[in-house]
Amino acid sequence: MDLHTVDQVLVPATRTDLPGPSTGVGFIGGGTWLYSEPQPHLSTLVDLAGFGWEPLTVTEHGLEIAATCTIEELCRSELVAQFRAQQLFRDCADALLASWKVLRHATAGGNIALSFPAGAMTTMAVTLDGELTVWRPGSGEYRVAVKDFVTGNGTNALGVGDIIRCITLPTRSLLARTALRKLAQTSLGRSAVVVAGRKDVAGFTLSVTAATRRPHVLRFDAHPSASELADALRVIPADCYFTDVHGSAPWRESMTALLAEEVREELT
Structure with a gap:
């Protein structure tokens, strides 16, 4: 889609090349969503590829995953083949309603x-206890857990001019056994419920996404x-589940409870 309000595209090589914070500035990672619908509030695009970040380290x-690392790179890189959780990367990619392009x-x-x-x-x-490193305008930065970063349906902790630099995943999570279940009401529909689990030396972790406005993470010592598990799921308030064309909140x-039990059984 043509973004007719955009009159300049910047490709910075260093942080000093970045424009000042403005709601009219948009940052391009891959651009697949940005170019999928009108963005009338934007007048400037900043292509983060100019920084030349190493995709995976x-x-x-x-593991450090650059914000500009593509989903294909994350799933197929031989660098992450040593980690058991690579299967979760692939399972999550498969859960996306997206073509190979x-x-x-x-x-x-x-x-x-x-x-x-x-x-x-x-x-x-969130399933692998990921943390984000976020650049603030200027030279500052901060770290935030992904489970706390997402605050609602399409909302997060980013301020104007903030840029996600990378996602960091700890070794113990990467070496863990994982399992994922997803459900959509149609074969090509957007995921309405996604539940993922992780079992490692620290215990059992379960994440609930897609069904709720923000991620919920449940942790067990054993x-x-x-x-x-059923009792723990009741901690998620009923009004956190939402209704849209992909499914009702009660459904x-x-x-979520059904898929969570399947994940629990698989990781037993």
């Missing part, structure tokens, strides 16, 4: 920045029983 603490260009950081309930990279990151809540 294995560190002593885990989109997956080749859509970025991990962009998917999280959109903060849609069905954001598959959000599911991946593998929970079916009744313990989403019921299906």
Whole structure:
């Protein structure tokens, strides 16, 4: 789609090349969503590819995923083949309603920045205890857990001019067993319920996304029983589940419980 209000595209190589914070400035990761619908409030686009960030970096603490790393790179890179959780990367990519063309260009950081309930990279990151490094305008930065970054349906903690620099995943999460279940009301429909689990030395972690306006993460010191899991799910307020064309709130809540039990059983 042509963005007729945009009159300049910037490709910065350093932070000093970035424009000042403005609601009229948009940042391009892969651009797959940005160019999919009108953006009348934008007059300037900033292409983050100019920074030349390394897509994936294995560190002593885990894995650093550049915000500009494409979903295809994340799923197929031999660099992450050493981690058991690579399967979750692929499962989450498969949960996206997207063609191979989109997956080749859509970025991990962009998917999280959109903060849609069905954001598959959000599911991946919250399940693996992911943290974001965010650049503030100027030279400052801060870190925030992805589960706290997304605050609602399409809303998040980003301020004007803030840029997601990378997603960091800890080693213990990357080496864990994982499982994912998703449900949509049509074969090609957007995910209405997504539940993912992780089992590692620290215990059992379950994430609920797509069905709720923001991610919810449940943690257990040991593998929970079916009744313990059911009790924990009741902590999620009923009004956190929402109704849209992809499903009603009561249906989403019921299906979340069903899929959560399937994940629990798989990781037993």
